[in-house]
Every structure is written in structure tokens, then in C-alpha cells.
Amino acid sequence: MKRIVQLRVNGVAREVAVEPHHILLDVLRQEFDLIGPREGCGIGMCGACTVLVDGVPLSSCLMLAALAAGKELVTIEGLSTGSELHPIQQAYLDHNAFQCSYCTPGFILGTKALLDENPSPTPGEVREYLSGNLCRCGSYVKILDAVLDAAQRLHSASEAGGVSGSLGPGANT
Amino acid sequence: MTTFELLEPESVEEATNLLAQHGDEARIIAGGTALVIMLKNRLISPGYVVSLGKLDELHYIHEETDGTLRIGALTTIREVERSPKVQARCPTLARTCGQVGNVRVRHAATVGGNLSEADYASDPPAVLMAARARVRARGPRGEREIPLTDFFKGFYETALAPDEVLIELIVPAAPPTTRSSYLRYLTRSSEDRPCLGVAAFVDVDDRGICRDLRVVVGAVAETPQEVDAAEKLGIGQRLTAELIQTIAEEYARSIDPLSDLRGSAWYRRQMVRVFVRDAVQGALDDGKA
Numbered sequence A: 001m002k003r004i005v006q007l008r009v010n011g012v013a014r015e016v017a018v019e020p021h022h023i024l025l026d027v028l029r030q031e032f033d034l035i036g037p038r039e040g041c042g043i044g045m046c047g048a049c050t051v052l053v054d055g056v057p058l059s060s061c062l063m064l065a066a067l068a069a070g071k072e073l074v075t076i077e078g079l080s081t082g083s084e085l086h087p088i089q090q091a092y093l094d095h096n097a098f099q100c101s102y103c104t105p106g107f108i109l110g111t112k113a114l115l116d117e118n119p120s121p122t123p124g125e126v127r128e129y130l131s132g133n134l135c136r137c138g139s140y141v142k143i144l145d146a147v148l149d150a151a152q153r154l155h156s157a158s159e160a161g162g163v164s165g166s167l168g169p170g171a172n173t
Numbered sequence B: 001m002t003t004f005e006l007l008e009p010e011s012v013e014e015a016t017n018l019l020a021q022h023g024d025e026a027r028i029i030a031g032g033t034a035l036v037i038m039l040k041n042r043l044i045s046p047g048y049v050v051s052l053g054k055l056d057e058l059h060y061i062h063e064e065t066d067g068t069l070r071i072g073a074l075t076t077i078r079e080v081e082r083s084p085k086v087q088a089r090c091p092t093l094a095r096t097c098g099q100v101g102n103v104r105v106r107h108a109a110t111v112g113g114n115l116s117e118a119d120y121a122s123d124p125p126a127v128l129m130a131a132r133a134r135v136r137a138r139g140p141r142g143e144r145e146i147p148l149t150d151f152f153k154g155f156y157e158t159a160l161a162p163d164e165v166l167i168e169l170i171v172p173a174a175p176p177t178t179r180s181s182y183l184r185y186l187t188r189s190s191e192d193r194p195c196l197g198v199a200a201f202v203d204v205d206d207r208g209i210c211r212d213l214r215v216v217v218g219a220v221a222e223t224p225q226e227v228d229a230a231e232k233l234g235i236g237q238r239l240t241a242e243l244i245q246t247i248a249e250e251y252a253r254s255i256d257p258l259s260d261l262r263g264s265a266w267y268r269r270q271m272v273r274v275f276v277r278d279a280v281q282g283a284l285d286d287g288k289a
Helices: A024-030 A087-094 A102-118 A123-132 A140-158 B014-025 B036-040 B079-083 B084-089 B093-098 B103-108 B111-117 B124-130 B228-234 B240-252 B265-286
Strands: A005-009 A012-018 A050-053 A054-061 A072-074 B006-007 B026-029 B048-051 B062-065 B069-072 B135-140 B142-149 B153-154 B165-171 B179-186 B196-204 B210-218
Touching: A005 B036, A024 A050, A024 B006, A050 A102, A054 A102, A054 A123, A087 A102, A102 A123, A102 A140, A102 B103, A123 A140, A123 B103, B014 B026, B014 B124, B014 B135, B014 B165, B026 B036, B048 B153, B069 B084, B069 B111, B079 B084, B079 B093, B079 B103, B084 B093, B093 B124, B093 B179, B093 B196, B111 B124, B124 B179, B124 B196, B124 B210, B135 B179, B179 B265, B196 B265, B210 B228, B210 B240, B210 B265, B228 B240, B240 B265
Parallel strands: A005 A072, B006 B048, B026 B048
Antiparallel strands: A005 A012, A050 A054, A050 A072, B062 B069, B069 B165, B135 B142, B135 B165, B179 B196, B196 B210
């Protein structure tokens, strides 16, 4: 039986009717028209469907939409401010850190969560944190460069007085 | 996926009453990383799914004055991994939790869910069993404690009654001289589950004599495997390389391994020999409990 739940996505709350078995990923794509989160493996292994939930990265393919009520959800669409990209997005672009880009929203949100938690990760820490995001084009080397560069950019930006385009509440900050 | 009724109790009592009321028709969901996959694959089709998401009372890590850790069932694997209390009291447990799945799974999956699911290829159970941890379960008839050595009964089967909820994990403080290690062996990719994992807890006195030895091998059989006869070979002795090899041989002989995509039974038996040896030696060399 459908129930009405209030989902808060990218800072905007909206009521939607969902069945108990509806998966958050499908609801975001079909009801909210947010196609940044994508289905890859459907079992939480590839990271293409990553969404930030109360600041932490989760696989939206493994979440029941009804249980996401009351939580703060951020998809890749919520990262930029208008036409201004988030520094992490810009770093991925500048480093050509993708080929087909299917995995990119998941990688960028994973990067956001990592840098919120650990603003100056070592290359090893980046590899470890993002090891659960798969890129079948094999852009890993450029992704690593982009993440390390994004950390630098965010660091400079915060010294210059705050980062724009950051919607998600920082994990553990 | 077939649909179901989603129930969201606001207390443990309400949850156990719902479970008692709906019996076999009900399944618990906590982090969802296991249950949703089972639902999607139609391995189960419950009429009722009971979410524990509103039970904030089960979300904590307490350290008692004697060093015992009490971890609420809804604490995530990621929280255990990053907890300064767990890192100080049982670093091997913190490190092991850091190796589970990927960071998204660890943010969602809970301690209670990990144990209650009783997936044979999971990492934390072997470590917790070797640490002599126990769980607290509550049902309509009251509360009881179950040592993990009596908890795992078979594939996805535990000592929990259908109307009982695992509410707390208790990790007793190890003597300060205890050293430990967990070694997992991946035969496929880095995000995969292990072909086997070996947890070793060793307590050695200042003369180098082994006071206590606990070795638990996970992911090789339906349940985590411990071979008492092999452990006894080490207790009261000096753990020389030869004796450790003998203990590892005994483990390889005694365990009846399963075959799956991550390794055949024959292969696993050889790996038990290698990894039991390395885990015990690793604990002696640099492990701190």
C-alpha cells in the first residue's frame, strides 16, 4: 500500500507516494527526475548510485525510499550552485577524470564525503576510500589526480573564506 | 520485488511484539545492505518488514571501567571502525570493520545486522568470536546473553528465536598482554568478500609461555571454525615457529571447508594451513589486542 513520505533532496522537501518496496534510487530517478544517481550493479558494490544521506555516502540502490524520510539527501545535482560547479566537479573536469562518465556522479559524491571527513588525504587514503567505486573505463589514475587537486582547491578556498556550492552537511565536521 | 507491509516500531518491545505476532512472515531490516539484496533477488518475500530505524536507543558505543565494550546493535560497522574507544580497546576489531565491503556498505550496515544475518563470508564474526564477545538478545519472554561461540548455527542461521532482536554486542576486555591479528585472503578483487579470514588472539606471559590462544577461521565453512584441540597444543607452551606450524596443520586437518567461487574445498584447506600460521605469528609479532 502506498504511503506518503516527505523526502528532503538537495535542500528541497517534497512529498511523494511510495510503495514500501520502492528503492530510493528508482524514486530519485522517476519521481524527482534526478538522473545523476545511476544503477550499475544493484548490489551496493559499484558506487554509481551513491547519494549523500545526512552527509555520508550510501548506495541508494540498497535503500528503501520510505526509510529515507526525514533524512537530508544530496545527489550530484545538489552539488553545484546554479551554473557554478563545485570545486570537486571542476577538478574532475580539469583532469579529464572520466571517459564515459557513468560512474562520475558516484565518484564525485564519494570524494565530497571523503574530503568532508579528511580534508588532506594521502594518495593511499584516497585509493582506500574510493575502492568501492568502480570505473570500467579505468580512469582511476586521473580520478586520483582530481581528488588530490580538489583537496588543494577546497583548502585554498576555505582559507580565502568559505566554499560555495556546498549543500551537504559535512560528515563528522 | 514483491511488496510487503513496512512496520516501524518505536521501541524494542514493540519490535519483538510485532515479530511474535507475524512469525515467519516478518523480517527485520536495519542497515538494509543484506536484506534489500535478498528482497531484490526474491530469495525472501516476507509479508512484513520490521524496520529498527527508529530505535535510537540501540545506537551507542560504551566503554565500561574494566574496559568492556558495549556496542548497541544499530551502531554501524563504520562507527566501530572509527571509534577511538574500539581502536584503543580492540584495534583488531576496528581494523577488521574497516575492511568490510566498501565505505558505503560500512556506513549503512549495522553490528546487529552483521551478526544476525550470519553470512559465512563476513569478516567481523571470526574476530568477535575469538575475542569471546557475546550478544544480548531481547524477546517477548525477556532478555538473555548468548556467547558468540554458541551463536552461529549454520548458513544464515543463528541461535536467535524468530521473535528475538539482537540488541547489544559485548566485547570483554582482554588482558593487557593479549595480542591479536586478523588476516583475510582475497582470491578475487579488492572489493570482494574473503576466501577465508583468520582471527588470532594470543596471550603470552613475560617468560614467553602462551597462556591463552584463540584462533577462529571465517568464510571457510557454514559457521566460523575454532579447533579446541589445536589451540590446546599451544597453551602452556612457547609458541615456536614449529609449534605454530603444527597448530596450523591441525586446523587444516580438522576443518571441513566448503567450495564456492572464491576457492575450492581443497584449495581452502591449503590456505587454512598458511593463514592460520601467519595470523598467529602476526599476532605474536606486532599485534596488540
